[in-house]
Amino acid sequence: MGRKKLAMRRIENPTSRQVTYAKRKDGIVKKANELSVLCDTDVALIMFSPTGRLTSFASNGRVEDIFLRFVDRPDELRGGPINNEEDLEEKLDKLNRKQRESQEKMRYYEPDIEKINSVLEGGVYQQFLTSALQRIQLSKAKLLGNQLIHERNENAEMQAATVQMEDAVSVTDHSIDGNQNGMNSMRDIEDQNGTSLSMGPHLSLSFIEAQKHFKKLQGSELSTPSFDNYN
Amino acid sequence: MGRKKLAMRRIENPTSRQVTYAKRKDGIVKKANELSVLCDTDVALIMFSPTGRLTSFASNGRVEDIFLRFVDRPDELRGGPINNEEDLEEKLDKLNRKQRESQEKMRYYEPDIEKINSVLEGGVYQQFLTSALQRIQLSKAKLLGNQLIHERNENAEMQAATVQMEDAVSVTDHSIDGNQNGMNSMRDIEDQNGTSLSMGPHLSLSFIEAQKHFKKLQGSELSTPSFDNYN
DNA sequence: GTCACTATTTATAATAT
DNA sequence: TATATTATAAATAGTGA
Numbered sequence: 001m002g003r004k005k006l007a008m009r010r011i012e013n014p015t016s017r018q019v020t021y022a023k024r025k026d027g028i029v030k031k032a033n034e035l036s037v038l039c040d041t042d043v044a045l046i047m048f049s050p051t052g053r054l055t056s057f058a059s060n061g062r063v064e065d066i067f068l069r070f071v072d073r074p075d076e077l078r079g080g081p082i083n084n085e086e087d088l089e090e091k092l093d094k095l096n097r098k099q100r101e102s103q104e105k106m107r108y109y110e111p112d113i114e115k116i117n118s119v120l121e122g123g124v125y126q127q128f129l130t131s132a133l134q135r136i137q138l139s140k141a142k143l144l145g146n147q148l149i150h151e152r153n154e155n156a157e158m159q160a161a162t163v164q165m166e167d168a169v170s171v172t173d174h175s176i177d178g179n180q181n182g183m184n185s186m187r188d189i190e191d192q193n194g195t196s197l198s199m200g201p202h203l204s205l206s207f208i209e210a211q212k213h214f215k216k217l218q219g220s221e222l223s224t225p226s227f228d229n230y231n
Numbered sequence: 232m233g234r235k236k237l238a239m240r241r242i243e244n245p246t247s248r249q250v251t252y253a254k255r256k257d258g259i260v261k262k263a264n265e266l267s268v269l270c271d272t273d274v275a276l277i278m279f280s281p282t283g284r285l286t287s288f289a290s291n292g293r294v295e296d297i298f299l300r301f302v303d304r305p306d307e308l309r310g311g312p313i314n315n316e317e318d319l320e321e322k323l324d325k326l327n328r329k330q331r332e333s334q335e336k337m338r339y340y341e342p343d344i345e346k347i348n349s350v351l352e353g354g355v356y357q358q359f360l361t362s363a364l365q366r367i368q369l370s371k372a373k374l375l376g377n378q379l380i381h382e383r384n385e386n387a388e389m390q391a392a393t394v395q396m397e398d399a400v401s402v403t404d405h406s407i408d409g410n411q412n413g414m415n416s417m418r419d420i421e422d423q424n425g426t427s428l429s430m431g432p433h434l435s436l437s438f439i440e441a442q443k444h445f446k447k448l449q450g451s452e453l454s455t456p457s458f459d460n461y462n
Numbered sequence: 463g464t465c466a467c468t469a470t471t472t473a474t475a476a477t478a479t
Numbered sequence: 480t481a482t483a484t485t486a487t488a489a490a491t492a493g494t495g496a
Contacts, residue, residue: 001488002475010271015480020475021270027473028266031259031490035278039252040241043278045263046301050270056301067298070277070287232471233492246463251492253464258490262473 014050021049029057042066245281252280260288273297 011017025047036043036059044066045057056063242248256278267274267290275297276288287294 001473003477003487004475005488006269006475008265008268011269017270021266021272023474024262024266024270028259028262031255031262032276032278034239035252035255035259037239038237038242039248039255039281041252041279041281044276046273046275046297047263047266048273048300050272054301063298063301066277067294069279070285070294232490234469234494235492236471237492254491
């Protein structure tokens with residue numbers, strides 16, 4: 001649109017390029033917002049100007065949340081209760097399959113070393129990741145039904161235990177005063193490419209039953225997770 | 232655009248909503264691609280349909296990379312050599328300030344526990360994060376000039392040491408055969424909200440000088456990091 | 463549900479200020 | 480160089496097969 005049809009290639013004139021960026025940036029942010037409002041969906045957008053300036057948009061205000069949702073959302077463990085062992089085993093099978101697929105997706109991911117160019121970037125990202133890891137472990141613990149045996153506190157949310165992510169499957173509960181979370185150590189496994197993989201444990205009945213502390217497993221419900229990738 | 236002007240609110244009819252989503256999804260992906268091509272920039276887009284289907288786009292093919300770039304890109308440590316101690320101290324000051332700001336940005340981030348609803352999601356994300364952490368630590372080590380004292384190996388890339396992220400600032404080198412990386416343990420600090428913060432160490436001359444193994448510090452160059460946030 | 467059509471609205475390239 | 484205007488291209492809401 002505009003007086004002339006623009007060829008779909010890099011605009012060589014730096015000024016024009018910046019001007020076009022500015023206009024189209026506004027346009028796409030508007031589009032993203034409209035999409036999220038009209039269709040009531042999560043949308044996240046990250047872009048950098050030709051001069052490196054960052055612009056971001058997230059329908060719910062947090063790119064991080066949507067990125068997290070991007071990583072994977074299998075849904076298999078949501079919903080109603082699990083009735084019997086067959087049900088559970090089937091669900092776990094499905095989860096494990098999904099996990100392998102997702103692993104495939106992530107396995108070869110390697111933050112481009114050339115793009116992590118400052119100590120600060122490393123520090124900030126690490127902070128984010130570490131925090132996220134904690135929450136995830138908390139979530140895992142909750143999912144596996146790791147409730148404090150004694151519900152002495154009403155605000156139980158932040159007091160669930162953490163799950164050890166060691167190869168050896170073990171779970172420790174930490175009853176914690178106030179708002180503290182336990183943080184566990186991690187160890188990594190090397191694959192043939194020197195890429196570290198640290199998956200949660202393979203899910204199996206025996207694993208779950210090993211968790212003596214767990215009182216009940218939360219429910220399961222099927223869904224059809226799939227995705228488009230325009231790359 | 233269209234026969235009527237659409238009110239900017241959620242489309243209540245589920246079918247219309249889905250149809251509109253489908254059309255606009257294509258539109259915005261096209262826009263994102265055009266923006267990245269015309270202006271030669273990084274663009275990432277994540278969205279979910281009303282039924283939960285994921286669509287993503289990244290100009291360079293990896294949302295992860297662009298997300299990483301989103302987290303922070305201070306640039307202060309890039310570029311040319313540092314000439315003297317004053318220079319360095321000034322740079323570190325700037326970095327530390329930036330780090331606090333970024334911390335502010337990340338501090339309150341808490342992956343919505345309601346949105347981490349499966350063990351799988353936790354596992355996959357954890358895998359991603361752990362891998363990323365490793366790379367970041369590697370990058371940090373490289374940045375701080377942590378080269379192997381004896382360059383016995385040519386493929387030094389994957390053999391840099393890791394940086395301990397403990398409160399007590401300490402650095403350990405791990406000379407490693409083949410492709411292995413050392414993985415260090417982590418410990419977290421609790422803030423008043425129970426949110427875990429695990430920053431890299433505060434940067435200071437004394438810290439840096441404490442790193443006996445480091446041979447030289449890499450350069451610094453100013454930039455004007457800033458960003459728009461449409462939220 | 464999915465495709466094509468097209469009347470309209472919207473975005474924007476070039477231009478003017 | 481930044482902002483406003485306008486002619487034109489592009490996106491899409493409603494429609495029908």
